[in-house]
Amino acid sequence: MFTPHGPSLRELAVQALSSVERGYDLLAPKFDHTPFRTPDSILQAVERALSALGPFDHGLDLCCGTGAGMGVLRAVCRESVIGVDISAGMLTVGRDQEPRPAEPGPRVAWVRGDALALPFGPVFDLVVSFGAFGHFLPREFPELFGQVHSALRPGGRFAFPLPAPAPPSSPWYWALLGFDTAMRVRNAVWHPPFVMYYRAFRLGDVRRELERAGFDVELYALPEFGSRRDGSPRCRMVVATRRDDSSQRREASHSSLAAS
Known part of the structure; x- marks a missing residue:
């Protein structure tokens, strides 16, 4: 299916009836x-x-x-790059495909781990993630962003692309709505659940939860993808910068003194 080298319909069905980890x-x-x-x-x-914001020293690919x-x-990173994912199978393929650098x-390291329980301390300058947020329910966003x-x-950045939602006039709107509905029905009648919802990761909710987790959020248009009819970008890069904890404590202390 998709290409001659892609999975068959039967293989996709078996994956969809598995857990997220086993499916991948x-x-x-x-x-x-x-x-x-x-x-x-x-x-x-x-x-x-x-590249315009870097360079960075240590990077993490979340759900790589x-x-x-x-x-x-x-x-964009000079010192180290780590990929973390819950699926050992995906990590094995990634490790086997790792290119040999010409210079x-x-x-580079590959680590098996849960995005909701990361096995790292505050060591990264940059965290990125691509196409994985549909595997998290909205109620899990605070925990995910906290991790x-x-x-x-402090001052490190969390960056990811976020396409604009398809309008109701687009066939993609109805295709994604149908997919999400089918997944909700599947998860209501079949266990273990396979969490993958394309329409649950909305910019307004995401920005609010990032700010609550201690980030300052900036949006960068990706001009390569053009604009919608209303002039807004078709795709943005969200960049969430971790606030300095000492600054947060000073602000909280000043607020408390002012209130008293």
Whole structure:
């Protein structure tokens, strides 16, 4: 299905009836031959935008899958790049496909871990993620963003692309609505659940939860994808910068004194 090298309809059905972790273990060998892999056009646009903000020293690809976003980090990070994912199968494929650099570059590592329980301290200057947020329910966003916050150094950045939602006049609007509805029905009648909802990650909610988690949020238009009829970008890069904890404590202290 999708391409001659992609998964069959039966293989996709077996994946969809599995847990997220097991499903991606099964799909991993053929994942890069599906539309689920982040397109190179988005990866290249984000790399260009991050290059203007960097360079960075240590980068983390959150929910890295087979490593499509790892190339972005290798291009903008000088010291180290780590990919973390819950699926051992996806990590194995990513590790096996790791290109041999023509010249010295950042150290690269692949780590199995849960995005809601990251095994890192505040060591990263940059965290990126591509196409993985549909695997988290809105009630999990505070925990997810809190984990990213704890893995970043003060002043570190969390960056990810966020396409504008399709309007109701677009066939994509109805296709994604149908997919999300089918997944909700599937999860209501079949266990274990397979969480993947394309329409649950909305900019307004995401921005609010990022700010609550201790980030300052900026939006960067990705001009490569043009504009909608109302002039808004078709795709943005969200950049959330971790606030300095000492500054937050001083602000809270001043607010408390002013209130008294």
